[in-house]
Amino acid sequence: MEPGQTTPRLQAQDLGCRLPGHEEWLFRQLQLTIEPGARMALLGPNGAGKTVLLHALALLIGCDEGQLLWRGKRVERAGVPAFRAAVIYLHQTPIFSAGTVEENLRQPFQLRVHQGRQFDRRRLEPWFEQSGWNPRLWEQSARELSGGERQVVALLRAMQLDPAILLLDEPTAALDPATTRAIEDLVIGWQAACPDQRAYLWVSHSADQVARIADRGLRLADGRLREAAVVDGR
Amino acid sequence: MGDSYLELTYGQLALAALLVVINGIISVVLRLDLAGRLLVAAVRMTVQLLLVGYVLHWIFAIDRWQAVLALGLLMTWVAGIIAVGRTEYRRRGIWISSLISIWASSWLVAALALLVIVQVQPWYRPQYAIPLLGMILGNTLNGVSLGLDRFGRELEANRAQVEMLLALGATSWEAARQPVREAVRTGMIPTLNAMLIAGIVSLPGMMTGQLLAGVEPIQAVRYQLVIMFLIAASTALGTLGVVLLSFRWAFTTDHRLAR
Numbered sequence: 001m002e003p004g005q006t007t008p009r010l011q012a013q014d015l016g017c018r019l020p021g022h023e024e025w026l027f028r029q030l031q032l033t034i035e036p037g038a039r040m041a042l043l044g045p046n047g048a049g050k051t052v053l054l055h056a057l058a059l060l061i062g063c064d065e066g067q068l069l070w071r072g073k074r075v076e077r078a079g080v081p082a083f084r085a086a087v088i089y090l091h092q093t094p095i096f097s098a099g100t101v102e103e104n105l106r107q108p109f110q111l112r113v114h115q116g117r118q119f120d121r122r123r124l125e126p127w128f129e130q131s132g133w134n135p136r137l138w139e140q141s142a143r144e145l146s147g148g149e150r151q152v153v154a155l156l157r158a159m160q161l162d163p164a165i166l167l168l169d170e171p172t173a174a175l176d177p178a179t180t181r182a183i184e185d186l187v188i189g190w191q192a193a194c195p196d197q198r199a200y201l202w203v204s205h206s207a208d209q210v211a212r213i214a215d216r217g218l219r220l221a222d223g224r225l226r227e228a229a230v231v232d233g234r
Numbered sequence: 235m236g237d238s239y240l241e242l243t244y245g246q247l248a249l250a251a252l253l254v255v256i257n258g259i260i261s262v263v264l265r266l267d268l269a270g271r272l273l274v275a276a277v278r279m280t281v282q283l284l285l286v287g288y289v290l291h292w293i294f295a296i297d298r299w300q301a302v303l304a305l306g307l308l309m310t311w312v313a314g315i316i317a318v319g320r321t322e323y324r325r326r327g328i329w330i331s332s333l334i335s336i337w338a339s340s341w342l343v344a345a346l347a348l349l350v351i352v353q354v355q356p357w358y359r360p361q362y363a364i365p366l367l368g369m370i371l372g373n374t375l376n377g378v379s380l381g382l383d384r385f386g387r388e389l390e391a392n393r394a395q396v397e398m399l400l401a402l403g404a405t406s407w408e409a410a411r412q413p414v415r416e417a418v419r420t421g422m423i424p425t426l427n428a429m430l431i432a433g434i435v436s437l438p439g440m441m442t443g444q445l446l447a448g449v450e451p452i453q454a455v456r457y458q459l460v461i462m463f464l465i466a467a468s469t470a471l472g473t474l475g476v477v478l479l480s481f482r483w484a485f486t487t488d489h490r491l492a493r
Contacts, residue, residue: 020493021493058401059488059490060397060400060401060490061490061493062486062488062490075488077487077488077489080488080489080490081400081403081404081405081489082403084400084401084402084403084489085402085403088401088402088403089401090401091394091397091398091401093394095394095395095397095398096398097395107402108402108403111399111402111403111404111405111408112405112408113403113404113405114403157402158402161402161403
Protein backbone atom coordinates (compact mmCIF):
# COMPACT_ATOMS: atom_id res chain seq x y z
CA MET A 1 0.00 0.00 0.00
CA GLU A 2 1.21 3.48 -0.87
CA PRO A 3 2.10 5.77 2.07
CA GLY A 4 -0.66 8.19 2.86
CA GLN A 5 -3.45 5.89 1.75
CA THR A 6 -5.92 4.79 4.40
CA THR A 7 -6.03 1.10 5.23
CA PRO A 8 -9.00 -0.36 3.37
CA ARG A 9 -11.56 -1.78 5.69
CA LEU A 10 -12.35 -5.10 4.05
CA GLN A 11 -10.22 -6.48 1.27
CA ALA A 12 -10.58 -9.73 -0.67
CA GLN A 13 -7.36 -10.73 -2.44
CA ASP A 14 -7.34 -13.34 -5.21
CA LEU A 15 -10.42 -14.93 -3.71
CA GLY A 16 -11.53 -18.17 -5.32
CA CYS A 17 -14.52 -20.31 -4.34
CA ARG A 18 -15.83 -23.56 -5.73
CA LEU A 19 -19.40 -24.70 -5.51
CA PRO A 20 -19.66 -26.89 -2.41
CA GLY A 21 -18.86 -30.46 -3.42
CA HIS A 22 -17.93 -29.52 -6.98
CA GLU A 23 -14.69 -29.06 -8.87
CA GLU A 24 -16.11 -26.19 -10.85
CA TRP A 25 -15.06 -22.64 -9.79
CA LEU A 26 -17.73 -20.06 -9.03
CA PHE A 27 -15.14 -17.31 -9.19
CA ARG A 28 -11.36 -17.02 -9.05
CA GLN A 29 -8.76 -14.31 -8.62
CA LEU A 30 -11.46 -12.01 -7.30
CA GLN A 31 -10.32 -8.64 -5.94
CA LEU A 32 -12.67 -6.50 -3.91
CA THR A 33 -12.18 -3.68 -1.45
CA ILE A 34 -14.89 -2.15 0.70
CA GLU A 35 -13.66 1.18 2.00
CA PRO A 36 -15.18 2.99 4.97
CA GLY A 37 -18.23 4.89 3.77
CA ALA A 38 -18.70 2.81 0.63
CA ARG A 39 -22.21 2.47 -0.82
CA MET A 40 -21.84 -0.43 -3.19
CA ALA A 41 -24.18 -2.61 -5.17
CA LEU A 42 -23.49 -6.11 -6.40
CA LEU A 43 -25.28 -7.26 -9.52
CA GLY A 44 -25.14 -10.45 -11.52
CA PRO A 45 -27.26 -13.31 -12.83
CA ASN A 46 -28.70 -15.97 -10.57
CA GLY A 47 -26.14 -18.64 -9.73
CA ALA A 48 -23.17 -16.35 -10.40
CA GLY A 49 -22.02 -16.70 -6.80
CA LYS A 50 -23.18 -13.43 -5.24
CA THR A 51 -24.48 -15.11 -2.09
CA VAL A 52 -21.36 -17.26 -1.85
CA LEU A 53 -19.23 -14.13 -2.16
CA LEU A 54 -21.17 -12.41 0.62
CA HIS A 55 -20.84 -15.49 2.81
CA ALA A 56 -17.12 -15.55 2.11
CA LEU A 57 -16.76 -11.84 2.92
CA ALA A 58 -18.44 -12.49 6.30
CA LEU A 59 -16.20 -15.54 6.86
CA LEU A 60 -19.30 -17.71 7.05
CA ILE A 61 -17.68 -20.04 4.54
CA GLY A 62 -14.04 -20.67 3.78
CA CYS A 63 -12.88 -20.05 0.24
CA ASP A 64 -10.62 -22.44 -1.63
CA GLU A 65 -7.99 -19.84 -2.42
CA GLY A 66 -7.03 -16.27 -1.72
CA GLN A 67 -7.39 -14.35 1.48
CA LEU A 68 -9.51 -11.82 3.26
CA LEU A 69 -7.96 -8.88 5.08
CA TRP A 70 -9.77 -6.85 7.72
CA ARG A 71 -8.07 -3.50 8.34
CA GLY A 72 -4.97 -4.85 6.66
CA LYS A 73 -4.71 -8.10 8.61
CA ARG A 74 -6.01 -11.63 8.32
CA VAL A 75 -8.67 -12.45 10.90
CA GLU A 76 -7.44 -14.85 13.58
CA ARG A 77 -9.67 -17.83 14.36
CA ALA A 78 -10.58 -16.51 17.79
CA GLY A 79 -11.33 -13.09 16.32
CA VAL A 80 -13.94 -14.34 13.85
CA PRO A 81 -17.01 -13.62 16.05
CA ALA A 82 -15.81 -10.04 16.66
CA PHE A 83 -15.17 -9.66 12.94
CA ARG A 84 -18.70 -10.88 12.17
CA ALA A 85 -20.10 -8.39 14.67
CA ALA A 86 -18.42 -5.67 12.60
CA VAL A 87 -19.19 -7.10 9.16
CA ILE A 88 -22.76 -8.38 9.37
CA TYR A 89 -24.29 -10.54 6.68
CA LEU A 90 -28.07 -10.36 6.33
CA HIS A 91 -29.76 -13.42 4.88
CA GLN A 92 -32.05 -13.01 1.94
CA THR A 93 -34.82 -14.66 3.93
CA PRO A 94 -34.77 -13.21 7.45
CA ILE A 95 -34.50 -15.83 10.17
CA PHE A 96 -35.83 -15.44 13.68
CA SER A 97 -35.83 -17.40 16.88
CA ALA A 98 -39.10 -18.32 18.55
CA GLY A 99 -40.40 -15.33 20.50
CA THR A 100 -41.64 -11.80 20.04
CA VAL A 101 -40.08 -9.13 17.88
CA GLU A 102 -38.60 -7.50 20.97
CA GLU A 103 -37.13 -10.77 22.21
CA ASN A 104 -35.50 -11.30 18.83
CA LEU A 105 -34.09 -7.81 18.86
CA ARG A 106 -32.67 -8.41 22.33
CA GLN A 107 -31.12 -11.74 21.38
CA PRO A 108 -27.80 -10.49 19.93
CA PHE A 109 -26.97 -8.76 23.21
CA GLN A 110 -26.82 -12.15 24.88
CA LEU A 111 -23.82 -13.04 22.73
CA ARG A 112 -20.40 -12.68 24.32
CA VAL A 113 -19.18 -10.45 21.53
CA HIS A 114 -21.82 -7.83 22.36
CA GLN A 115 -21.41 -8.03 26.12
CA GLY A 116 -21.22 -4.69 27.87
CA ARG A 117 -23.80 -3.25 25.48
CA GLN A 118 -27.48 -3.07 26.16
CA PHE A 119 -30.61 -3.35 24.12
CA ASP A 120 -32.17 0.11 23.78
CA ARG A 121 -35.71 0.12 22.50
CA ARG A 122 -35.83 3.93 22.41
CA ARG A 123 -32.98 3.92 19.94
CA LEU A 124 -34.89 1.63 17.60
CA GLU A 125 -38.22 3.42 17.75
CA PRO A 126 -37.35 6.27 15.34
CA TRP A 127 -36.15 3.71 12.81
CA PHE A 128 -39.36 1.76 13.19
CA GLU A 129 -41.47 4.89 12.87
CA GLN A 130 -39.57 5.82 9.73
CA SER A 131 -40.59 2.53 8.13
CA GLY A 132 -44.28 3.00 9.01
CA TRP A 133 -44.20 0.49 11.83
CA ASN A 134 -47.24 -0.31 13.95
CA PRO A 135 -46.14 -0.19 17.64
CA ARG A 136 -48.23 -3.24 18.57
CA LEU A 137 -45.91 -5.38 16.42
CA TRP A 138 -43.26 -5.24 19.15
CA GLU A 139 -45.16 -7.93 21.03
CA GLN A 140 -46.00 -10.06 18.01
CA SER A 141 -44.26 -13.35 17.26
CA ALA A 142 -41.37 -12.51 14.94
CA ARG A 143 -42.03 -15.62 12.90
CA GLU A 144 -45.56 -14.43 12.07
CA LEU A 145 -44.56 -11.09 10.55
CA SER A 146 -45.19 -10.24 6.91
CA GLY A 147 -42.29 -10.35 4.45
CA GLY A 148 -41.65 -6.62 4.62
CA GLU A 149 -41.91 -6.49 8.40
CA ARG A 150 -39.48 -9.36 8.68
CA GLN A 151 -36.94 -7.52 6.57
CA VAL A 152 -37.30 -4.38 8.66
CA VAL A 153 -36.82 -6.28 11.92
CA ALA A 154 -33.84 -8.24 10.57
CA LEU A 155 -32.26 -5.04 9.33
CA LEU A 156 -32.77 -3.23 12.63
CA ARG A 157 -31.48 -6.23 14.55
CA ALA A 158 -28.23 -5.80 12.66
CA MET A 159 -28.17 -1.97 12.56
CA GLN A 160 -28.54 -1.60 16.34
CA LEU A 161 -25.20 -3.46 16.70
CA ASP A 162 -23.40 -0.60 14.89
CA PRO A 163 -21.52 -2.73 12.37
CA ALA A 164 -18.94 -1.15 10.09
CA ILE A 165 -20.23 -3.00 7.04
CA LEU A 166 -23.61 -4.49 6.18
CA LEU A 167 -23.68 -7.23 3.57
CA LEU A 168 -27.24 -7.22 2.26
CA ASP A 169 -28.36 -10.20 0.24
CA GLU A 170 -31.30 -8.98 -1.86
CA PRO A 171 -33.14 -7.55 1.15
CA THR A 172 -36.04 -6.27 -0.95
CA ALA A 173 -36.60 -9.30 -3.18
CA ALA A 174 -40.32 -10.08 -3.37
CA LEU A 175 -41.38 -6.89 -1.57
CA ASP A 176 -43.82 -4.30 -2.86
CA PRO A 177 -42.44 -0.93 -4.08
CA ALA A 178 -43.47 0.99 -0.94
CA THR A 179 -41.79 -1.48 1.43
CA THR A 180 -38.78 -1.62 -0.85
CA ARG A 181 -38.41 2.16 -0.63
CA ALA A 182 -38.84 2.08 3.15
CA ILE A 183 -36.02 -0.43 3.49
CA GLU A 184 -33.80 1.51 1.09
CA ASP A 185 -34.41 4.67 3.12
CA LEU A 186 -33.55 2.86 6.34
CA VAL A 187 -30.21 1.62 5.02
CA ILE A 188 -29.33 4.88 3.31
CA GLY A 189 -30.22 6.79 6.50
CA TRP A 190 -28.16 4.44 8.64
CA GLN A 191 -25.11 4.91 6.42
CA ALA A 192 -25.60 8.67 6.15
CA ALA A 193 -25.58 9.01 9.95
CA CYS A 194 -21.85 8.12 9.95
CA PRO A 195 -20.89 8.50 6.30
CA ASP A 196 -17.15 8.06 6.84
CA GLN A 197 -17.43 4.88 8.87
CA ARG A 198 -20.42 2.86 7.75
CA ALA A 199 -20.48 0.96 4.49
CA TYR A 200 -22.70 -1.53 2.74
CA LEU A 201 -22.62 -3.94 -0.13
CA TRP A 202 -26.13 -4.53 -1.45
CA VAL A 203 -27.00 -7.39 -3.78
CA SER A 204 -29.70 -6.34 -6.18
CA HIS A 205 -31.18 -7.36 -9.54
CA SER A 206 -32.69 -3.96 -10.24
CA ALA A 207 -30.73 -1.27 -12.07
CA ASP A 208 -33.22 1.31 -10.79
CA GLN A 209 -32.61 0.24 -7.23
CA VAL A 210 -28.85 0.30 -7.73
CA ALA A 211 -29.16 3.86 -8.99
CA ARG A 212 -31.04 4.82 -5.82
CA ILE A 213 -28.81 3.14 -3.27
CA ALA A 214 -25.27 2.93 -4.61
CA ASP A 215 -22.36 5.11 -5.68
CA ARG A 216 -20.55 2.19 -7.16
CA GLY A 217 -21.78 -0.96 -8.87
CA LEU A 218 -20.06 -4.28 -9.39
CA ARG A 219 -21.20 -7.15 -11.57
CA LEU A 220 -20.32 -10.76 -10.81
CA ALA A 221 -20.69 -12.93 -13.88
CA ASP A 222 -18.78 -15.83 -15.45
CA GLY A 223 -16.53 -16.03 -12.42
CA ARG A 224 -15.29 -12.45 -12.69
CA LEU A 225 -16.10 -9.23 -10.88
CA ARG A 226 -16.30 -6.11 -13.04
CA GLU A 227 -17.35 -2.50 -12.55
CA ALA A 228 -20.97 -1.83 -13.44
CA ALA A 229 -22.46 1.49 -14.36
CA VAL A 230 -24.55 3.31 -11.77
CA VAL A 231 -26.80 5.79 -13.49
CA ASP A 232 -27.37 8.13 -10.61
CA GLY A 233 -25.91 7.59 -7.20
CA ARG A 234 -28.35 9.84 -5.32
CA MET B 235 -26.23 -71.67 44.22
CA GLY B 236 -27.33 -75.18 43.24
CA ASP B 237 -29.75 -75.25 46.17
CA SER B 238 -31.35 -71.91 45.44
CA TYR B 239 -32.38 -72.33 41.83
CA LEU B 240 -33.62 -75.10 39.57
CA GLU B 241 -31.23 -76.06 36.81
CA LEU B 242 -32.65 -76.35 33.29
CA THR B 243 -31.86 -79.18 30.89
CA TYR B 244 -31.86 -78.94 27.09
CA GLY B 245 -35.06 -81.01 27.19
CA GLN B 246 -36.82 -78.34 29.21
CA LEU B 247 -35.46 -75.71 26.85
CA ALA B 248 -36.87 -77.65 23.89
CA LEU B 249 -40.25 -77.76 25.64
CA ALA B 250 -40.26 -73.99 25.98
CA ALA B 251 -39.17 -73.63 22.37
CA LEU B 252 -42.31 -75.47 21.31
CA LEU B 253 -44.25 -72.40 22.44
CA VAL B 254 -43.04 -70.63 19.33
CA VAL B 255 -45.58 -72.81 17.53
CA ILE B 256 -48.27 -70.56 19.03
CA ASN B 257 -46.78 -67.59 17.18
CA GLY B 258 -46.53 -69.72 14.03
CA ILE B 259 -50.20 -70.73 14.18
CA ILE B 260 -51.32 -67.12 14.68
CA SER B 261 -49.19 -66.08 11.72
CA VAL B 262 -50.62 -68.82 9.45
CA VAL B 263 -54.26 -68.35 10.48
CA LEU B 264 -54.17 -64.57 10.10
CA ARG B 265 -51.89 -64.80 7.02
CA LEU B 266 -49.42 -62.43 8.64
CA ASP B 267 -46.62 -63.83 6.49
CA LEU B 268 -44.37 -63.90 9.53
CA ALA B 269 -43.70 -67.64 9.79
CA GLY B 270 -40.37 -67.49 7.97
CA ARG B 271 -39.11 -64.53 9.92
CA LEU B 272 -40.31 -66.10 13.13
CA LEU B 273 -38.28 -69.21 12.46
CA VAL B 274 -35.18 -67.19 11.61
CA ALA B 275 -35.63 -65.03 14.74
CA ALA B 276 -36.08 -68.03 17.01
CA VAL B 277 -33.07 -69.87 15.59
CA ARG B 278 -30.92 -66.75 15.58
CA MET B 279 -31.75 -65.92 19.17
CA THR B 280 -30.99 -69.47 20.27
CA VAL B 281 -27.66 -69.59 18.44
CA GLN B 282 -26.62 -66.12 19.63
CA LEU B 283 -27.44 -66.77 23.26
CA LEU B 284 -25.88 -70.22 23.28
CA LEU B 285 -22.71 -68.79 21.74
CA VAL B 286 -22.60 -66.03 24.34
CA GLY B 287 -23.23 -68.67 27.00
CA TYR B 288 -20.26 -70.73 25.85
CA VAL B 289 -18.01 -67.68 25.59
CA LEU B 290 -18.99 -66.60 29.10
CA HIS B 291 -18.55 -70.16 30.36
CA TRP B 292 -15.02 -70.15 28.95
CA ILE B 293 -14.18 -66.72 30.34
CA PHE B 294 -15.57 -67.56 33.77
CA ALA B 295 -13.50 -70.74 33.72
CA ILE B 296 -10.13 -69.21 32.77
CA ASP B 297 -10.74 -66.21 35.10
CA ARG B 298 -8.10 -63.92 33.54
CA TRP B 299 -8.29 -60.13 33.38
CA GLN B 300 -7.04 -60.17 29.78
CA ALA B 301 -10.03 -62.21 28.66
CA VAL B 302 -12.49 -59.96 30.53
CA LEU B 303 -10.88 -56.87 29.04
CA ALA B 304 -10.94 -58.34 25.53
CA LEU B 305 -14.63 -59.23 25.79
CA GLY B 306 -15.34 -55.78 27.23
CA LEU B 307 -13.60 -54.15 24.28
CA LEU B 308 -15.54 -56.26 21.81
CA MET B 309 -18.84 -55.40 23.51
CA THR B 310 -17.92 -51.71 23.52
CA TRP B 311 -16.98 -51.83 19.85
CA VAL B 312 -20.28 -53.47 18.91
CA ALA B 313 -22.23 -50.94 21.03
CA GLY B 314 -20.47 -48.05 19.28
CA ILE B 315 -21.32 -49.46 15.86
CA ILE B 316 -24.95 -50.19 16.75
CA ALA B 317 -25.44 -46.68 18.15
CA VAL B 318 -24.46 -45.16 14.79
CA GLY B 319 -26.52 -47.74 12.90
CA ARG B 320 -29.67 -46.57 14.67
CA THR B 321 -29.50 -43.04 13.28
CA GLU B 322 -29.84 -41.88 9.71
CA TYR B 323 -27.70 -38.87 10.55
CA ARG B 324 -24.30 -39.21 8.92
CA ARG B 325 -21.45 -36.80 9.38
CA ARG B 326 -17.72 -36.75 9.42
CA GLY B 327 -16.39 -38.22 12.67
CA ILE B 328 -19.63 -39.93 13.69
CA TRP B 329 -18.08 -43.38 14.22
CA ILE B 330 -15.17 -42.16 16.28
CA SER B 331 -17.47 -39.87 18.31
CA SER B 332 -19.80 -42.75 19.10
CA LEU B 333 -17.02 -45.20 20.01
CA ILE B 334 -15.11 -42.75 22.17
CA SER B 335 -18.12 -41.53 24.10
CA ILE B 336 -19.53 -45.02 24.72
CA TRP B 337 -16.13 -46.37 25.69
CA ALA B 338 -15.18 -43.51 28.01
CA SER B 339 -18.51 -43.19 29.81
CA SER B 340 -19.24 -46.90 30.22
CA TRP B 341 -15.77 -47.89 31.32
CA LEU B 342 -15.48 -45.01 33.76
CA VAL B 343 -18.77 -45.88 35.40
CA ALA B 344 -18.08 -49.64 35.32
CA ALA B 345 -14.69 -49.02 36.95
CA LEU B 346 -16.36 -46.95 39.64
CA ALA B 347 -18.85 -49.76 40.24
CA LEU B 348 -16.25 -52.52 40.41
CA LEU B 349 -13.59 -50.70 42.40
CA VAL B 350 -15.49 -48.30 44.62
CA ILE B 351 -19.15 -49.24 44.96
CA VAL B 352 -19.39 -53.05 44.80
CA GLN B 353 -15.66 -53.47 45.61
CA VAL B 354 -15.21 -56.68 43.66
CA GLN B 355 -12.09 -58.73 44.48
CA PRO B 356 -10.23 -59.12 42.14
CA TRP B 357 -11.63 -56.23 40.11
CA TYR B 358 -12.06 -58.22 36.90
CA ARG B 359 -14.17 -61.06 38.41
CA PRO B 360 -16.15 -62.00 35.28
CA GLN B 361 -19.34 -62.77 37.22
CA TYR B 362 -19.56 -59.05 38.11
CA ALA B 363 -17.51 -57.22 35.52
CA ILE B 364 -19.21 -58.60 32.41
CA PRO B 365 -22.89 -58.24 33.33
CA LEU B 366 -22.33 -54.82 34.89
CA LEU B 367 -20.49 -53.55 31.84
CA GLY B 368 -23.05 -55.18 29.56
CA MET B 369 -26.00 -53.45 31.21
CA ILE B 370 -24.22 -50.11 31.32
CA LEU B 371 -23.22 -50.42 27.65
CA GLY B 372 -26.70 -51.44 26.52
CA ASN B 373 -28.30 -48.39 28.08
CA THR B 374 -25.53 -45.95 27.21
CA LEU B 375 -25.86 -47.07 23.62
CA ASN B 376 -29.51 -45.99 23.67
CA GLY B 377 -28.67 -42.55 25.00
CA VAL B 378 -25.81 -42.09 22.59
CA SER B 379 -27.84 -43.07 19.53
CA LEU B 380 -30.76 -40.85 20.58
CA GLY B 381 -28.41 -37.94 21.28
CA LEU B 382 -26.61 -38.38 17.97
CA ASP B 383 -29.85 -38.59 16.04
CA ARG B 384 -31.41 -35.58 17.74
CA PHE B 385 -28.30 -33.42 17.35
CA GLY B 386 -28.15 -34.23 13.64
CA ARG B 387 -31.81 -33.45 13.15
CA GLU B 388 -31.72 -30.27 15.22
CA LEU B 389 -28.69 -28.98 13.37
CA GLU B 390 -30.24 -29.80 10.02
CA ALA B 391 -33.61 -28.28 10.89
CA ASN B 392 -32.08 -25.17 12.49
CA ARG B 393 -29.19 -24.68 10.12
CA ALA B 394 -30.45 -21.27 9.01
CA GLN B 395 -30.95 -20.19 12.61
CA VAL B 396 -27.44 -21.31 13.55
CA GLU B 397 -26.03 -19.44 10.58
CA MET B 398 -28.02 -16.32 11.50
CA LEU B 399 -26.53 -16.34 15.00
CA LEU B 400 -23.03 -16.84 13.60
CA ALA B 401 -23.60 -13.91 11.25
CA LEU B 402 -24.46 -11.70 14.23
CA GLY B 403 -21.19 -12.59 15.97
CA ALA B 404 -22.07 -15.75 17.89
CA THR B 405 -19.34 -18.27 18.62
CA SER B 406 -20.07 -21.75 17.31
CA TRP B 407 -20.93 -22.80 20.86
CA GLU B 408 -23.41 -19.95 21.27
CA ALA B 409 -24.96 -20.74 17.89
CA ALA B 410 -25.30 -24.47 18.59
CA ARG B 411 -26.33 -24.25 22.24
CA GLN B 412 -29.98 -25.04 21.53
CA PRO B 413 -29.32 -28.16 19.38
CA VAL B 414 -26.77 -29.36 21.94
CA ARG B 415 -29.20 -28.90 24.81
CA GLU B 416 -32.07 -30.62 22.99
CA ALA B 417 -29.87 -33.56 22.00
CA VAL B 418 -28.54 -34.15 25.52
CA ARG B 419 -32.04 -33.90 26.96
CA THR B 420 -33.39 -36.42 24.43
CA GLY B 421 -30.62 -38.89 25.23
CA MET B 422 -31.26 -38.70 28.97
CA ILE B 423 -35.06 -38.94 29.01
CA PRO B 424 -35.46 -42.75 28.53
CA THR B 425 -33.29 -43.42 31.58
CA LEU B 426 -35.30 -40.95 33.64
CA ASN B 427 -38.53 -42.61 32.51
CA ALA B 428 -37.13 -46.03 33.35
CA MET B 429 -36.26 -44.80 36.83
CA LEU B 430 -39.76 -43.40 37.33
CA ILE B 431 -41.55 -46.63 36.44
CA ALA B 432 -39.03 -49.12 37.87
CA GLY B 433 -40.88 -51.67 39.96
CA ILE B 434 -44.34 -50.37 39.06
CA VAL B 435 -44.97 -51.52 35.51
CA SER B 436 -42.57 -54.46 35.58
CA LEU B 437 -39.71 -55.77 37.62
CA PRO B 438 -36.39 -54.73 36.10
CA GLY B 439 -34.56 -57.50 34.22
CA MET B 440 -31.56 -57.83 36.46
CA MET B 441 -33.64 -57.94 39.60
CA THR B 442 -35.87 -60.63 38.09
CA GLY B 443 -32.78 -62.65 37.22
CA GLN B 444 -31.45 -62.37 40.71
CA LEU B 445 -34.76 -63.38 42.25
CA LEU B 446 -34.82 -66.46 40.01
CA ALA B 447 -31.27 -67.22 41.10
CA GLY B 448 -32.46 -67.24 44.71
CA VAL B 449 -31.11 -63.91 45.88
CA GLU B 450 -32.93 -62.35 48.81
CA PRO B 451 -35.38 -59.69 47.45
CA ILE B 452 -33.93 -56.71 49.36
CA GLN B 453 -30.45 -57.60 48.12
CA ALA B 454 -31.82 -57.88 44.57
CA VAL B 455 -33.41 -54.45 44.94
CA ARG B 456 -30.14 -52.95 46.18
CA TYR B 457 -28.31 -54.34 43.18
CA GLN B 458 -31.00 -53.04 40.88
CA LEU B 459 -30.82 -49.56 42.41
CA VAL B 460 -27.05 -49.52 42.07
CA ILE B 461 -27.25 -50.54 38.42
CA MET B 462 -29.94 -47.92 37.71
CA PHE B 463 -27.75 -45.18 39.15
CA LEU B 464 -24.77 -46.47 37.17
CA ILE B 465 -26.85 -46.52 33.99
CA ALA B 466 -28.15 -43.01 34.61
CA ALA B 467 -24.64 -41.65 35.09
CA SER B 468 -23.15 -43.48 32.13
CA THR B 469 -26.02 -42.54 29.81
CA ALA B 470 -25.72 -38.89 30.79
CA LEU B 471 -21.94 -38.88 30.29
CA GLY B 472 -22.12 -40.85 27.03
CA THR B 473 -24.86 -38.65 25.59
CA LEU B 474 -23.09 -35.45 26.59
CA GLY B 475 -19.83 -36.83 25.19
CA VAL B 476 -21.21 -37.84 21.83
CA VAL B 477 -23.12 -34.58 21.41
CA LEU B 478 -20.06 -32.49 22.29
CA LEU B 479 -17.87 -34.51 19.92
CA SER B 480 -20.47 -34.19 17.15
CA PHE B 481 -20.62 -30.46 17.82
CA ARG B 482 -16.82 -30.33 17.51
CA TRP B 483 -17.00 -32.04 14.11
CA ALA B 484 -19.93 -29.95 12.90
CA PHE B 485 -18.04 -26.67 13.19
CA THR B 486 -14.62 -25.50 12.13
CA THR B 487 -12.28 -23.85 14.61
CA ASP B 488 -13.06 -20.47 13.08
CA HIS B 489 -16.73 -20.72 14.01
CA ARG B 490 -18.12 -21.86 10.68
CA LEU B 491 -20.51 -24.71 9.98
CA ALA B 492 -18.42 -27.46 8.40
CA ARG B 493 -19.49 -27.98 4.79
